[in-house]
Amino acid sequence: EIMMTQSPATLSVSPGERATLSCRASQSISRNLVWYQQKPGQAPRLLIYAASTRAPAFPGRFSGSGSGTEFTLTISNLQSEDFAIYYCQQYNNWPLTFGRGTKVEI
Amino acid sequence: EVQLLESGGGLVQPGGSLRLSCAASGFTFRDYAVTWVRHVAGTGLEWVSTISASGDRTYYAESVKGRFTISRDNSKNTLYLQMNSLRAEDTAIYYCAKGTFIDYWGQGVPVTVSS
Numbered sequence: 001e002i003m004m005t006q007s008p009a010t011l012s013v014s015p016g017e018r019a020t021l022s023c024r025a026s027q028s029i030s031r032n033l034v035w036y037q038q039k040p041g042q043a044p045r046l047l048i049y050a051a052s053t054r055a056p057a058f059p060g061r062f063s064g065s066g067s068g069t070e071f072t073l074t075i076s077n078l079q080s081e082d083f084a085i086y087y088c089q090q091y092n093n094w095p096l097t098f099g100r101g102t103k104v105e106i
Numbered sequence: 107e108v109q110l111l112e113s114g115g116g117l118v119q120p121g122g123s124l125r126l127s128c129a130a131s132g133f134t135f136r137d138y139a140v141t142w143v144r145h146v147a148g149t150g151l152e153w154v155s156t157i158s159a160s161g162d163r164t165y166y167a168e169s170v171k172g173r174f175t176i177s178r179d180n181s182k183n184t185l186y187l188q189m190n191s192l193r194a195e196d197t198a199i200y201y202c203a204k205g206t207f208i209d210y211w212g213q214g215v216p217v218t219v220s221s
Binding site: 001032034036038043044045046049055085087089091094095096097098099100101 | 141149150151152153156165166167168201206207208209210211212213214
């Protein structure tokens with residue numbers, strides 16, 4: 001099973017700042033990685049797929065990068081609506097596995 | 107518009123059974139794998155099971171293998187999850203989802219396993 005490790009667990013930032021979230025895979029997953037955004041009481045939403053392709057519903061201040069085992073989600077110019085939990089997930093191998101999430105808070 | 111509507115959740119005693127259903131619309135259901143993911147409070151998201159587009163291949167998390175069965179009826183655009191021998195640790199919100207990297211999620215259905 002591929003372990004997905006996200007860091008930090010919690011990231012405290014101010015509106016307008018940049019947030020950098022990390023996701024590490026225990027073995028290479030090529031670029032088969034997605035990021036989801038989840039807000040309290042809501043279902044997750046697809047944010048980034050194939051490591052760096054942004055879903056249409058999200059603005060350009062969200063970007064993903066990385067390949068192999070190291071991946072990064074960057075949120076520039078944080079807005080109030082961006083405060084949420086962000087999960088990474090690999091879809092390179094079975095079983096599919098998620099990281100434990102990074103909570104972005106004020 | 108893609109919609110995934112789960113039903114069948116509720117309160118069940120340990121050792122009991124539940125069957126979740128997910129009605130899909132807004133896309134060609136028979137062309138896509140579909141997945142169940144659960145959200146355990148305080149823990150995060152956990153993949154549960156996936157079934158291929160035709161239904162000939164199924165995949166399960168170790169934690170549910172032998173207890174849960176995923177199936178689909180492409181004529182009814184419906185996904186199912188039969189959950190047997192339920193345990194307290196199966197308590198979660200269960201989401202139906204399109205794909206293996208998930209581009210659409212249902213709103214989720216709560217399952218509580220408690221005596």
